[in-house]
Amino acid sequence: MQDISYIVGDSLYLNITNRCTNECSFCIRNKAKLFNKKYALWLEQEPSAQEILKAIGDPTKYQQIVFCGYGEPLIRLDVVKNVAATFRSPKKYGSLKTSATLPKIRIDTNGQANLFWGRNILPELKGLINIISISLDAENAELYDRICRSHYGQEAYAAVIEFIKEAKKYIPEVEASVVDLPVVDKKACKKIADDLGVGFRIRSYYKETYVR
Secondary structure, eight states: OOOSEEEETTEEEEOOOOOOSOOOTTOGGGTOSEETTTEEOSOSSOOOHHHHHHHHOOGGGOSEEEEOSSSOGGGGHHHHHHHHHHHTOGGGSTTOOSGGGOOEEEEEEOSOHHHHHTSOOGGGGTTTOSEEEEEOOOSSHHHHHHHHOOTTTTHHHHHHHHHHHHHTTTOSEEEEEEEOOTTSOHHHHHHHHHHHTOEEEEEOOOSSOOOO
C-alpha cells in the first residue's frame, strides 16, 4: 500500500518520487515509516501522471496542490509539467469549469534540479507553477554540505542560490526556506533571502508529525 497524495491543512500534497539528491540529516523520512502516523509515503513504484491525477480527485477542495513527498519532485520533471498543465486546461479536467476554481500549484524543492538535469529547467515551469519553495537550509556552503549531504558536494549550495535567483524570472512567488535547527543562523539566512529578493520561511523541525 502506498499513498500518492496526502492532506496537510487545506493543501493536498503529491508524493511522486522517493529519489533525492540530498541525504539531509534532519529529514523526516529518515525517522518515520508513516508520515504523520498515517500516510505510507515510501513508494513501491513511482506513479504515472494519470495515477496522480486520479489520486487528486476534485482539486477544487484545496487551496494549494503541492509537489513534495518523500523525495525531490523535480527529478520527475515531465510528470510535474504534465500534471500542472492539466490544471491550465480546465476543459480537459471534468470538475473544473473556470480557471477561478483552480488551486495554486506549488513545488517544494531542494533547488538542485538544474544540476540534476544539466540545464536550466525553470523556463519549462513558466505558466504552470504559482509558487516555488526552495530549501536554502544553511547560511554557507560548508554548513549546507554538512547537514544536507548533497550528492553534488560543495557544488550544491552555489547551485541552490543560483536556482533561487533564476526562479524569480519564471515563477510568480518564490521563497527560500530553512529548517529550524540550532546550528542554522536563521537571521543570516533571512538576509540572504532578502538580498535575493524572495520570501523567507522557517520550517519546523519535527520528529513524527508535521503541520504547515
